[in-house]
Amino acid sequence: MKFGVVTFPGSNCDYDAYSAVKHVLGEDVEFLWHKTTDLLNSDVIILPGGFSYGDYLRSGAIAKFSPIMDSVIKFAISGGYVCGICNGFQVLTESGLLPGALIRNDHLRFSCKYVYLKVENNQTAYTSASKPGDVLKIPIAHGEGNYYNFEGDIKTLEDNGQIVYRYCDSEGNVTKESNPNGSINNIAGIINTEGNILGMMPHPERAVEPILGSVDGLKFFESLKLAFANLSIGG
Amino acid sequence: MSTQNKAVVYVRLKEGVLDPQGVTIHKSLQQMGYDDFVSVRSGKFFELEIKADAADMDKKIEEVSSKLLSNPVIENYTVEK
Numbered sequence: 001m002k003f004g005v006v007t008f009p010g011s012n013c014d015y016d017a018y019s020a021v022k023h024v025l026g027e028d029v030e031f032l033w034h035k036t037t038d039l040l041n042s043d044v045i046i047l048p049g050g051f052s053y054g055d056y057l058r059s060g061a062i063a064k065f066s067p068i069m070d071s072v073i074k075f076a077i078s079g080g081y082v083c084g085i086c087n088g089f090q091v092l093t094e095s096g097l098l099p100g101a102l103i104r105n106d107h108l109r110f111s112c113k114y115v116y117l118k119v120e121n122n123q124t125a126y127t128s129a130s131k132p133g134d135v136l137k138i139p140i141a142h143g144e145g146n147y148y149n150f151e152g153d154i155k156t157l158e159d160n161g162q163i164v165y166r167y168c169d170s171e172g173n174v175t176k177e178s179n180p181n182g183s184i185n186n187i188a189g190i191i192n193t194e195g196n197i198l199g200m201m202p203h204p205e206r207a208v209e210p211i212l213g214s215v216d217g218l219k220f221f222e223s224l225k226l227a228f229a230n231l232s233i234g235g
Numbered sequence: 236m237s238t239q240n241k242a243v244v245y246v247r248l249k250e251g252v253l254d255p256q257g258v259t260i261h262k263s264l265q266q267m268g269y270d271d272f273v274s275v276r277s278g279k280f281f282e283l284e285i286k287a288d289a290a291d292m293d294k295k296i297e298e299v300s301s302k303l304l305s306n307p308v309i310e311n312y313t314v315e316k
Contacts, residue, residue, distance in 0.1 A: 058306055065303070094306065101308040104255045148252060148309060182253065 004042030013049035047088025060090030089199030100149035106182025125227035165189035
Protein backbone atom coordinates (compact mmCIF):
# COMPACT_ATOMS: atom_id res chain seq x y z
CA MET A 1 0.00 0.00 0.00
CA LYS A 2 1.35 3.39 -0.99
CA PHE A 3 0.48 6.92 0.09
CA GLY A 4 1.15 10.09 -1.87
CA VAL A 5 1.39 13.37 0.02
CA VAL A 6 0.90 16.47 -2.12
CA THR A 7 3.16 19.45 -1.45
CA PHE A 8 1.78 22.82 -2.52
CA PRO A 9 3.79 25.99 -1.98
CA GLY A 10 2.76 26.85 1.59
CA SER A 11 1.89 23.32 2.70
CA ASN A 12 3.29 22.84 6.20
CA CYS A 13 1.89 19.51 7.37
CA ASP A 14 3.21 17.49 4.45
CA TYR A 15 6.20 16.24 6.44
CA ASP A 16 3.98 15.39 9.42
CA ALA A 17 1.74 13.29 7.19
CA TYR A 18 4.73 11.70 5.47
CA SER A 19 6.33 10.84 8.81
CA ALA A 20 3.10 9.44 10.27
CA VAL A 21 2.74 7.07 7.31
CA LYS A 22 6.38 6.09 6.92
CA HIS A 23 7.69 5.96 10.50
CA VAL A 24 4.60 5.19 12.55
CA LEU A 25 2.26 3.29 10.23
CA GLY A 26 5.19 1.72 8.39
CA GLU A 27 3.80 2.06 4.88
CA ASP A 28 5.30 3.32 1.65
CA VAL A 29 4.89 7.05 0.96
CA GLU A 30 6.12 9.67 -1.50
CA PHE A 31 5.79 13.42 -1.82
CA LEU A 32 3.93 14.67 -4.89
CA TRP A 33 5.10 18.10 -5.99
CA HIS A 34 2.30 20.47 -7.06
CA LYS A 35 3.86 21.16 -10.48
CA THR A 36 3.89 17.47 -11.43
CA THR A 37 0.98 15.37 -12.65
CA ASP A 38 2.14 11.83 -11.83
CA LEU A 39 0.55 10.30 -8.73
CA LEU A 40 3.34 7.65 -8.69
CA ASN A 41 0.87 4.77 -8.34
CA SER A 42 -0.33 5.96 -4.94
CA ASP A 43 -3.31 4.13 -3.44
CA VAL A 44 -4.20 7.00 -1.14
CA ILE A 45 -3.59 10.70 -1.76
CA ILE A 46 -3.26 13.04 1.21
CA LEU A 47 -3.81 16.76 0.68
CA PRO A 48 -2.05 18.10 3.76
CA GLY A 49 -2.58 21.09 6.00
CA GLY A 50 -0.91 24.45 5.61
CA PHE A 51 -1.52 27.64 3.70
CA SER A 52 -1.33 26.61 0.06
CA TYR A 53 -0.51 29.62 -2.11
CA GLY A 54 -0.57 31.77 1.01
CA ASP A 55 -4.35 31.27 1.40
CA TYR A 56 -4.66 34.10 -1.13
CA LEU A 57 -8.18 34.83 -2.41
CA ARG A 58 -9.78 32.02 -0.33
CA SER A 59 -8.20 29.04 1.41
CA GLY A 60 -7.66 26.35 -1.20
CA ALA A 61 -8.91 28.49 -4.08
CA ILE A 62 -5.62 28.69 -5.99
CA ALA A 63 -4.43 25.17 -5.18
CA LYS A 64 -7.35 23.62 -7.07
CA PHE A 65 -5.85 24.86 -10.35
CA SER A 66 -2.35 23.42 -9.79
CA PRO A 67 -1.17 20.69 -12.22
CA ILE A 68 -1.19 17.91 -9.59
CA MET A 69 -4.84 18.64 -8.78
CA ASP A 70 -5.88 17.76 -12.35
CA SER A 71 -4.59 14.25 -11.67
CA VAL A 72 -5.95 14.14 -8.11
CA ILE A 73 -9.43 15.17 -9.28
CA LYS A 74 -9.43 12.51 -12.03
CA PHE A 75 -8.17 9.91 -9.54
CA ALA A 76 -10.86 10.87 -7.01
CA ILE A 77 -13.67 10.84 -9.56
CA SER A 78 -12.62 7.38 -10.72
CA GLY A 79 -12.90 6.08 -7.14
CA GLY A 80 -9.37 6.65 -5.83
CA TYR A 81 -8.93 7.39 -2.13
CA VAL A 82 -8.26 11.05 -1.48
CA CYS A 83 -8.28 12.70 1.93
CA GLY A 84 -7.85 16.34 2.73
CA ILE A 85 -6.71 17.46 6.15
CA CYS A 86 -7.29 21.07 7.21
CA ASN A 87 -6.12 23.10 4.19
CA GLY A 88 -6.57 19.88 2.20
CA PHE A 89 -10.27 19.84 3.20
CA GLN A 90 -10.52 23.44 1.98
CA VAL A 91 -8.93 22.40 -1.34
CA LEU A 92 -11.48 19.54 -1.66
CA THR A 93 -14.49 21.83 -1.13
CA GLU A 94 -13.06 24.48 -3.46
CA SER A 95 -12.48 21.79 -6.10
CA GLY A 96 -16.07 20.61 -5.78
CA LEU A 97 -14.98 17.11 -4.71
CA LEU A 98 -16.79 17.62 -1.40
CA PRO A 99 -19.90 19.76 -0.84
CA GLY A 100 -20.02 22.97 1.16
CA ALA A 101 -17.39 25.50 2.14
CA LEU A 102 -15.11 26.33 5.06
CA ILE A 103 -15.53 29.90 6.17
CA ARG A 104 -13.89 32.09 8.81
CA ASN A 105 -14.15 30.78 12.39
CA ASP A 106 -17.14 32.46 14.07
CA HIS A 107 -14.86 34.04 16.71
CA LEU A 108 -12.43 35.24 13.99
CA ARG A 109 -9.38 33.83 15.77
CA PHE A 110 -6.93 31.19 14.63
CA SER A 111 -7.52 28.16 16.86
CA CYS A 112 -4.66 25.81 17.67
CA LYS A 113 -5.50 23.26 20.36
CA TYR A 114 -6.51 19.70 21.11
CA VAL A 115 -10.21 18.97 20.58
CA TYR A 116 -12.37 15.88 20.90
CA LEU A 117 -14.01 14.24 17.93
CA LYS A 118 -16.90 11.84 17.94
CA VAL A 119 -16.72 9.14 15.27
CA GLU A 120 -20.22 9.30 13.80
CA ASN A 121 -19.69 6.84 11.00
CA ASN A 122 -17.19 4.00 11.32
CA GLN A 123 -18.31 2.34 8.07
CA THR A 124 -15.69 4.15 6.02
CA ALA A 125 -12.17 3.29 4.89
CA TYR A 126 -10.93 6.13 7.09
CA THR A 127 -12.69 5.17 10.32
CA SER A 128 -13.16 1.39 10.33
CA ALA A 129 -10.61 0.96 13.17
CA SER A 130 -12.91 2.98 15.43
CA LYS A 131 -16.20 1.98 16.99
CA PRO A 132 -19.25 4.17 16.41
CA GLY A 133 -19.31 6.90 19.05
CA ASP A 134 -15.59 6.58 19.82
CA VAL A 135 -14.08 9.83 21.06
CA LEU A 136 -10.72 10.82 19.59
CA LYS A 137 -8.39 13.48 20.96
CA ILE A 138 -6.89 15.23 17.95
CA PRO A 139 -5.56 18.78 17.46
CA ILE A 140 -6.95 21.51 15.25
CA ALA A 141 -5.00 24.47 13.85
CA HIS A 142 -7.06 26.72 11.61
CA GLY A 143 -8.63 30.13 11.13
CA GLU A 144 -11.16 29.04 8.52
CA GLY A 145 -12.68 25.76 9.60
CA ASN A 146 -16.27 26.81 10.04
CA TYR A 147 -18.15 24.30 7.88
CA TYR A 148 -20.99 25.92 5.97
CA ASN A 149 -23.58 24.48 3.64
CA PHE A 150 -27.21 25.08 2.76
CA GLU A 151 -29.87 23.62 5.02
CA GLY A 152 -31.02 21.09 2.45
CA ASP A 153 -27.47 19.90 1.76
CA ILE A 154 -26.79 19.55 5.49
CA LYS A 155 -29.88 17.37 5.75
CA THR A 156 -28.63 15.22 2.87
CA LEU A 157 -25.24 14.83 4.57
CA GLU A 158 -26.96 13.88 7.84
CA ASP A 159 -29.39 11.46 6.20
CA ASN A 160 -26.62 9.72 4.23
CA GLY A 161 -24.29 9.36 7.22
CA GLN A 162 -21.73 11.51 5.40
CA ILE A 163 -20.81 13.37 8.57
CA VAL A 164 -17.90 11.28 9.77
CA TYR A 165 -16.58 13.35 12.68
CA ARG A 166 -18.25 15.87 14.97
CA TYR A 167 -16.66 18.12 17.60
CA CYS A 168 -17.66 16.98 21.08
CA ASP A 169 -16.54 17.14 24.71
CA SER A 170 -14.28 14.53 26.32
CA GLU A 171 -17.34 12.38 27.09
CA GLY A 172 -18.59 12.42 23.51
CA ASN A 173 -21.39 14.94 24.05
CA VAL A 174 -21.85 17.12 20.99
CA THR A 175 -22.32 20.56 22.55
CA LYS A 176 -22.15 24.19 21.53
CA GLU A 177 -19.22 24.68 23.93
CA SER A 178 -17.20 21.92 22.26
CA ASN A 179 -17.60 23.50 18.81
CA PRO A 180 -14.30 25.36 18.20
CA ASN A 181 -15.25 27.32 15.10
CA GLY A 182 -19.01 27.62 14.60
CA SER A 183 -19.39 24.71 12.16
CA ILE A 184 -22.99 23.79 11.43
CA ASN A 185 -24.02 20.77 13.55
CA ASN A 186 -20.45 20.60 14.96
CA ILE A 187 -19.22 19.12 11.67
CA ALA A 188 -15.47 18.35 11.76
CA GLY A 189 -15.21 15.93 8.85
CA ILE A 190 -17.34 14.68 5.96
CA ILE A 191 -17.12 12.04 3.24
CA ASN A 192 -18.60 11.82 -0.26
CA THR A 193 -21.46 9.41 -0.96
CA GLU A 194 -19.13 6.90 -2.64
CA GLY A 195 -16.94 6.81 0.48
CA ASN A 196 -13.56 7.47 -1.16
CA ILE A 197 -13.11 11.22 -0.59
CA LEU A 198 -12.85 12.51 2.97
CA GLY A 199 -12.18 15.97 4.33
CA MET A 200 -11.53 16.91 7.95
CA MET A 201 -10.27 20.01 9.73
CA PRO A 202 -8.48 18.26 12.65
CA HIS A 203 -4.99 16.85 12.17
CA PRO A 204 -4.72 13.06 12.77
CA GLU A 205 -1.09 13.13 11.56
CA ARG A 206 -0.22 15.32 14.55
CA ALA A 207 -1.53 12.75 17.05
CA VAL A 208 0.32 9.53 16.26
CA GLU A 209 2.94 9.26 19.02
CA PRO A 210 2.69 9.62 22.83
CA ILE A 211 5.20 12.47 22.81
CA LEU A 212 2.78 14.49 20.68
CA GLY A 213 0.10 14.29 23.38
CA SER A 214 -2.20 11.74 21.77
CA VAL A 215 -2.06 8.64 19.58
CA ASP A 216 -5.73 8.80 18.57
CA GLY A 217 -4.84 10.00 15.08
CA LEU A 218 -3.40 6.57 14.41
CA LYS A 219 -6.97 5.23 14.16
CA PHE A 220 -7.29 7.19 10.94
CA PHE A 221 -4.16 5.70 9.36
CA GLU A 222 -4.78 2.21 10.72
CA SER A 223 -8.28 2.25 9.25
CA LEU A 224 -6.85 2.89 5.80
CA LYS A 225 -4.30 0.12 6.24
CA LEU A 226 -7.10 -2.21 7.31
CA ALA A 227 -9.28 -1.17 4.37
CA PHE A 228 -6.50 -1.90 1.88
CA ALA A 229 -5.61 -5.21 3.53
CA ASN A 230 -9.24 -6.24 3.15
CA LEU A 231 -9.29 -5.03 -0.44
CA SER A 232 -6.28 -7.12 -1.38
CA ILE A 233 -7.65 -10.22 0.38
CA GLY A 234 -11.04 -9.71 -1.17
CA GLY A 235 -9.41 -9.10 -4.57
CA MET B 236 -4.85 56.36 -26.16
CA SER B 237 -5.80 53.59 -23.79
CA THR B 238 -4.91 50.08 -24.91
CA GLN B 239 -6.78 48.44 -22.06
CA ASN B 240 -10.29 48.11 -20.75
CA LYS B 241 -11.17 47.76 -17.14
CA ALA B 242 -13.73 45.82 -15.18
CA VAL B 243 -14.39 45.60 -11.47
CA VAL B 244 -15.73 42.39 -9.97
CA TYR B 245 -17.45 42.73 -6.60
CA VAL B 246 -17.69 39.55 -4.52
CA ARG B 247 -20.14 39.37 -1.64
CA LEU B 248 -21.14 36.62 0.75
CA LYS B 249 -24.61 35.30 -0.03
CA GLU B 250 -27.47 36.36 2.17
CA GLY B 251 -27.64 34.06 5.18
CA VAL B 252 -23.95 33.15 5.13
CA LEU B 253 -22.34 34.24 8.39
CA ASP B 254 -19.90 37.10 7.94
CA PRO B 255 -17.90 37.12 11.19
CA GLN B 256 -15.79 40.02 9.92
CA GLY B 257 -18.85 42.16 9.24
CA VAL B 258 -20.34 41.26 12.63
CA THR B 259 -17.13 42.27 14.39
CA ILE B 260 -16.89 45.56 12.49
CA HIS B 261 -20.53 46.25 13.40
CA LYS B 262 -19.83 45.58 17.08
CA SER B 263 -16.90 47.95 16.91
CA LEU B 264 -19.10 50.67 15.37
CA GLN B 265 -21.57 50.22 18.21
CA GLN B 266 -18.76 50.56 20.75
CA MET B 267 -17.69 53.76 19.02
CA GLY B 268 -21.19 55.11 19.56
CA TYR B 269 -22.42 54.82 15.95
CA ASP B 270 -25.67 53.11 16.81
CA ASP B 271 -27.45 54.22 13.61
CA PHE B 272 -25.68 51.47 11.68
CA VAL B 273 -27.89 48.40 11.83
CA SER B 274 -25.50 45.88 10.23
CA VAL B 275 -22.27 45.53 8.26
CA ARG B 276 -21.48 43.01 5.53
CA SER B 277 -17.91 42.79 4.29
CA GLY B 278 -16.84 41.81 0.78
CA LYS B 279 -14.06 42.25 -1.71
CA PHE B 280 -13.50 43.61 -5.17
CA PHE B 281 -11.06 42.92 -7.99
CA GLU B 282 -9.94 45.43 -10.61
CA LEU B 283 -9.23 43.67 -13.88
CA GLU B 284 -7.30 45.29 -16.70
CA ILE B 285 -8.10 43.71 -20.03
CA LYS B 286 -6.56 43.95 -23.49
CA ALA B 287 -8.66 46.34 -25.57
CA ASP B 288 -8.84 43.93 -28.51
CA ALA B 289 -9.76 40.85 -26.44
CA ALA B 290 -12.56 38.75 -27.91
CA ASP B 291 -15.54 37.43 -25.91
CA MET B 292 -14.52 39.59 -22.97
CA ASP B 293 -17.89 39.54 -21.21
CA LYS B 294 -17.91 35.76 -21.32
CA LYS B 295 -14.35 35.54 -20.02
CA ILE B 296 -15.07 37.93 -17.15
CA GLU B 297 -18.05 35.79 -16.14
CA GLU B 298 -15.87 32.67 -16.33
CA VAL B 299 -13.08 33.97 -14.11
CA SER B 300 -15.59 35.46 -11.69
CA SER B 301 -17.40 32.17 -11.18
CA LYS B 302 -14.42 29.80 -11.47
CA LEU B 303 -11.82 31.68 -9.45
CA LEU B 304 -12.75 35.05 -7.99
CA SER B 305 -15.84 33.79 -6.16
CA ASN B 306 -16.94 30.53 -4.58
CA PRO B 307 -20.52 29.96 -5.79
CA VAL B 308 -21.33 27.96 -2.63
CA ILE B 309 -21.03 31.00 -0.39
CA GLU B 310 -20.57 34.05 -2.61
CA ASN B 311 -22.26 36.12 -5.32
CA TYR B 312 -20.51 38.49 -7.68
CA THR B 313 -21.42 41.50 -9.78
CA VAL B 314 -19.40 42.99 -12.64
CA GLU B 315 -19.02 46.71 -13.25
CA LYS B 316 -17.38 47.98 -16.44
